[in-house]
Amino acid sequence: MSDAVIVFDNVHKSYRDVKAVDGVSFDVAPSTCFGLLGRNGAGKSTIMRLIYRKAERDPEPRGKVSVFGFDPERDELEVKCRSGVVPQDDNLDEELNVSQNLRVFARLYGIPVKRAESRMAELLDFMELREKAQASIRELSGGMKRRLVIVRALLNEPRLLILDEPTTGLDPQVRHTIWDKLRQLKRGGLTIMLTTHYMEEAFQLCDDVLILENGQAVLRGNPKQLLASHIEPYVLELTDVKLAPQALERLPAGAARVERSDESVRIYATDYAVLKAVADQLPPGDHHLRPSTLEDVFLKATGRRLDARQ
Amino acid sequence: MPASDIRPPRLGARLYSVWHRHMRVYTRHLVSNGLPPFLDPVIFLLGIGLGLGRYITAMDSLPYLVFLATALPVTSAMFTASYECTFATFVRLEFQKAYDGMVSAPVTLNDLFVGEILWAGSKGLFFSACVVLVMSLFGAIPLPMGLLAVPIGFLTGAMFGALALLVTSFVQNINHFNFYFTGFLSPMFFFSGTFFPLSSLPRALRSMAELLPLTHAVRLTRSLALARFSPVLLADLAFLIVVTLVAGYLAIRRLRRRIVV
Numbered sequence: 001m002s003d004a005v006i007v008f009d010n011v012h013k014s015y016r017d018v019k020a021v022d023g024v025s026f027d028v029a030p031s032t033c034f035g036l037l038g039r040n041g042a043g044k045s046t047i048m049r050l051i052y053r054k055a056e057r058d059p060e061p062r063g064k065v066s067v068f069g070f071d072p073e074r075d076e077l078e079v080k081c082r083s084g085v086v087p088q089d090d091n092l093d094e095e096l097n098v099s100q101n102l103r104v105f106a107r108l109y110g111i112p113v114k115r116a117e118s119r120m121a122e123l124l125d126f127m128e129l130r131e132k133a134q135a136s137i138r139e140l141s142g143g144m145k146r147r148l149v150i151v152r153a154l155l156n157e158p159r160l161l162i163l164d165e166p167t168t169g170l171d172p173q174v175r176h177t178i179w180d181k182l183r184q185l186k187r188g189g190l191t192i193m194l195t196t197h198y199m200e201e202a203f204q205l206c207d208d209v210l211i212l213e214n215g216q217a218v219l220r221g222n223p224k225q226l227l228a229s230h231i232e233p234y235v236l237e238l239t240d241v242k243l244a245p246q247a248l249e250r251l252p253a254g255a256a257r258v259e260r261s262d263e264s265v266r267i268y269a270t271d272y273a274v275l276k277a278v279a280d281q282l283p284p285g286d287h288h289l290r291p292s293t294l295e296d297v298f299l300k301a302t303g304r305r306l307d308a309r310q
Numbered sequence: 311m312p313a314s315d316i317r318p319p320r321l322g323a324r325l326y327s328v329w330h331r332h333m334r335v336y337t338r339h340l341v342s343n344g345l346p347p348f349l350d351p352v353i354f355l356l357g358i359g360l361g362l363g364r365y366i367t368a369m370d371s372l373p374y375l376v377f378l379a380t381a382l383p384v385t386s387a388m389f390t391a392s393y394e395c396t397f398a399t400f401v402r403l404e405f406q407k408a409y410d411g412m413v414s415a416p417v418t419l420n421d422l423f424v425g426e427i428l429w430a431g432s433k434g435l436f437f438s439a440c441v442v443l444v445m446s447l448f449g450a451i452p453l454p455m456g457l458l459a460v461p462i463g464f465l466t467g468a469m470f471g472a473l474a475l476l477v478t479s480f481v482q483n484i485n486h487f488n489f490y491f492t493g494f495l496s497p498m499f500f501f502s503g504t505f506f507p508l509s510s511l512p513r514a515l516r517s518m519a520e521l522l523p524l525t526h527a528v529r530l531t532r533s534l535a536l537a538r539f540s541p542v543l544l545a546d547l548a549f550l551i552v553v554t555l556v557a558g559y560l561a562i563r564r565l566r567r568r569i570v571v
Binding site for chain 1: 316317318319323324326327328330331334335338406407408410411412413414415416417418569570571
């Protein structure tokens with residue numbers, strides 16, 4: 001795909017003896033939202049940093065990264081002037097207030113002062129922060145800080161918005177507001193790349209997701225299609241393992257797939273009626289029959305156990 | 311505007327925008343930041359005029375007050391630049407993660423720290439200008455020649471800014487800056503010809519004093535202010551510039567590894 005905004009081709013990145021990114025390839029089409037999923041330590045943030053040269057890839061094997069046709073390691077300014085970055089930590093300048101933070105950034109982007117002022121007013125409105133324009137950073141709540149960082153990343157009218165865990169630690173109201181804004185921006189033609197631990201977020205926003213495990217891509221596709229093709233549509237969750245023998249003996253052979261962890265059992269099936277029949281026989285409580293979600297796909301692809309990097 | 315028409319800012323604009331950030335932060339607290347550079351020399355004058363100056367009247371064939379006052383613009387520049395690029399830089403680097411934010415904008419790491427060294431130089435310039443102003447009111451620094459101390463204040467600030475960045479690049483714990491201040495800057499304050507001429511030192515110590523960066527800044531300022539020109543001053547000037555370039559280069563190389571990971 002020659003018109004892709006981001007192309008990663010066999011990219012490697014190591015920290016001492018840990019391979020953070022291990023031969024990852026993908027591409028991001030214009031005006032789409034691309035999501036990176038994976039546990040902590042899977043390599044999501046490293047990939048984000050490689051895009052705007054906050055990290056440098058391994059010299060061997062070299063691999064290729066192209067953003068708007070530029071290699072970030074050769075033309076970092078070309079990449080950065082077309083991008084907006086929302087990093088995982090809200091690294092706002094605490095020595096300055098809200099407006100001053102934005103003015104300093106507008107200058108870093110080389111935006112003329114008048115243009116910057118109107119852009120700031122417009123974006124503070126858009127992110128519902130207008131009345132906080134003169135507030136100090138310490139007065140802001142977590143949700144306001146996050147929205148301010150997004151405002152900061154949009155000052156230069158970027159063509160690409162990079163968000164590393166945009167809604168981690170935020171309440172549902174703020175999260176839904178941010179989702180709405182991001183959808184609006186995408187409709188306006190912006191290409192969005194984000195990482196998240198919330199499968200619901202990926203499902204709501206992303207046209208394409210890439211699931212990473214130990215620095216390698218394990219699954220890629222449209223969330224709705226992954227849900228349709230990679231998991232049974234229904235799951236009966238038993239949150240008390242003592243119910244398992246009773247439930248399993250009523251299952252027709254081959255009708256379901258069973259996943260076990262220490263304290264719970266999940267029974268996946270294509271046929272809703274089969275699971276319903278089992279559930280109806282169980283005593284009430286400690287079980288729940290529901291449609292499968294992207295989280296089920298994710299756990300199937302990456303396993304339920306914790307690994308050393310988490 | 312199509313993506314292909316977007317251009318990153320030019321080098322000058324990038325350096326200025328970094329400098330501008332520091333200027334904004336500094337001028338936010340005008341009283342607490344703007345008063346000390348004037349008060350320091352006043353307190354100094356009182357201490358010397360009322361105290362020490364009664365016992366020591368002349369030094370190196372100069373009135374003692376003039377001898378001290380002509381070194382003070384650069385020692386003041388040294389301390390302000392050193393604080394700026396140690397403690398303040400470390401807080402931005404490790405606690406606030408301000409650089410992590412800034413490098414997502416179209417500035418390179420070189421821009422970031424060259425801008426910071428220029429800022430340290432500007433603070434040096436401002437502080438030495440304050441000293442020259444106060445001292446000249448009391449006749450301790452002659453005008454107009456004393457004004458030449460101001461650009462030397464810039465070079466001194468930039469040099470100690472670059473040296474401080476190099477120190478910061480090694481420091482993992484903010485308390486370790488105390489070693490730099492008590493172990494290097496304080497002794498240098500005394501042994502660089504500030505309080506007594508180097509000619510009074512034993513020969514071995516004298517050549518060691520020539521290795522201290524402040525020695526060259528003090529000799530330059532005092533000689534220029536008193537219009538005592540000599541070719542040695544060119545060597546002093548070269549020393550300031552070379553130390554700034556070498557320390558700055560090494561500092562940026564090392565700091566890069568702490569930001570680009």
